[in-house]
Amino acid sequence: MRKKDIFKIYLTIGLLVWSCLNGAFAKAQSPSTSKKFKVVLDAGHGGDDSGNRGNGYYEKNIALDIVLAVGAELEKQKDVEVIYTRKKDVFIPLATRADIANEANADLFISVHCNSHSSQAKGTETFVMGIDKNEKNMRIAKKENAVILLEDNYEERYAGFDPNKPETMIGLELMQEEYLDQSLNLASFIEKEFTSAVRRSSRGVKQGPFWVLHRSVMPSVLVETGFLTNNEEGRFLNSNAGRVKMAKAISTAVTNYKKAIQATESITVAADAPVVNEPVRVEKSKIYKDVTFKVQLAASKRKLETKSYNFKGLKNVSRIKDGRLYKYYYEATSDYTLARRFLQDAKVKGYKEAFIVPFDKSNNKLQLKQVLK
Template sequence: MKTNLHYIIVSITLIFTCFLTSVIAQNNDKDKFVVVLDAGHGGHDSGNLGSGYKEKEIALKIVLAVGNELKKNSDIEVIYTRKTDTFVTLRGRAKIANDANADLFVSVHCNAHNSSAHGTETFVLGLHANQRNFEIAKKENEVIFLEADHEKHYEGFDPNSPESHIGLTLMQEEYLDQSIKLARLIEDSFKFKRKRNSRGVKQAGFWVLHNTYMPSVLVETGFLTYKKEGAYLNSKNGQSKMASSIIEAILEYKKSLDQNVGENIYNDSASNADDLSNEKELIYQNITFKVQIAASSRDLEPKSYNFNGLSEISKEKVGTLYKYYYGNTSDLNKIRRLETVAKQKGYTTGFVVAFKDGVQINLSEALKTSTN
């Protein structure tokens, strides 16, 4: 009996220890900023072959260089969708990012065109603004046809159909502002630090971005079909420089998430922060305006000491991020004044957002409603 009791106690102890270890491991993982790096194409999908170079090889080398540098930061965890010349389905790439509960998804590609087009482009998910953007998305999405049973796995999505691309935007919409922010940082680094020709931040219907539930971008590092640019991207120097821009942008993006959040800075003049003028009210019926001042992976109490002395702070969890807001009013003039106050307090990237019945809507849509 004692033997059995001893066995039971040991078993329970082991199970409890394993449980604690698992919980601790999960908590440790959550403390890290998770970046999923996706090298486009791979295996029997070579991508484009402009000027005789292979997109799949160049994308992989850039991604590995980015990952190796990011891993030097103890608070960043890097996950690759592929580290070798293997074929990974689009749904498989998205699943890797979602299962990792990633904070960022960055997909790297090389462009192609039957013209002298050249330069970098970074895409976020959205309606294709023109036929050119649609053609790029169509080209990248056509990898679906290389997969067995693609009709089953992609629920009737047709890469050749503009209507299919329109439907992609809905699920990623809530991460669009963060995605655009990262895309802009990448393109600015390409343009100003690497002196590359930047074609800007664009929106298009990429399936892999649609199915990742976190801020996501797809980077076209240049055109292999433009001989000079193809040679640059195929060189070790070119790959290193393109990787450096992506690294810098990711680190700057991460820094911005926690900027002015939780620094426990209290300004004695904060009591005057809400000392607003008596400007005429401009009330929008059934609309609530707020100033979004930060989006962070950190869960903070909405107290003034966490937000540079600003009062009337609220927060909302969206995916893996916490969005923090300042103010709560139906008066457009008041929220504009609060936006100014927030920027004076250091939240220079703050912007006005609108809610109707507790759901965030486009500001332009809110301003179309009637006023008192």
């Protein structure tokens, strides 16, 4: 091989390497490539599973139309990525729906459905995962879980879970304890939008043993947008205007939830970040009189000892009973700068969904936005 040819080869390789490195550097510097807020939207039922047929309507079609409209609204935001479990009339197993969200490492999972009843019952309701023995909630969970029976290998895939036997629902442990508080928060945002923006009747935020929520490992909700069996609600949900309004309410709720989460100024730790030999900039203390900042780690029905072995080695953990839940907090300080460091410590330990919560002198929870004004 001639020297001239060898030179050309090395020159080509050099240019390719430079191009790759330059592209990687540009990508790292570009704000548009920062981590997006991922939302998985799940339209209930589909394909051979029509969902409920109240008043002759098709739940699967209404749920899909609402989900697509929600996605269209959210996709207008550059920092949001929308992932769909289905975008057409096909049957997707429940386990697959949750797996899609888990594999995407999503920030939220939202499953949309329509309700039914033998009476003229009406109203929206948004569920989070939980073992609630309330008969009405169990009935709804049983109905939505029953789709499992349409799958050929359901006994193997769902490890003996039988949606026709309520006692097997109780066997579903609350796998989402780390995300329960965030799920409740999102559910509240959604129900608030349904009542204030769309003027719908709300049956509130509830807990139920839904398999698709049990399986997903992120804040997750199942939204019942209304009863197709109710004459007025059925007509509303089956109308294009009704579906658009419900979709707008859900998308607004997601946006408000995202803003609330971002208001905590969560700190992402880049494990592979390059070491820069520059003086470390020490942030000044930001003391807020009569305010105590704590880092919320988790919310659970379980009353745990606040020992470090229960919290991945973190010390100075406190427990507060809030309604039916115990909430666990790490550290306590009136210095917001220090609180942010504590938040970073918690995230490094694995509490990726941790966030800062401010309290007043009487230990009442405050809004972080208001405190930081």
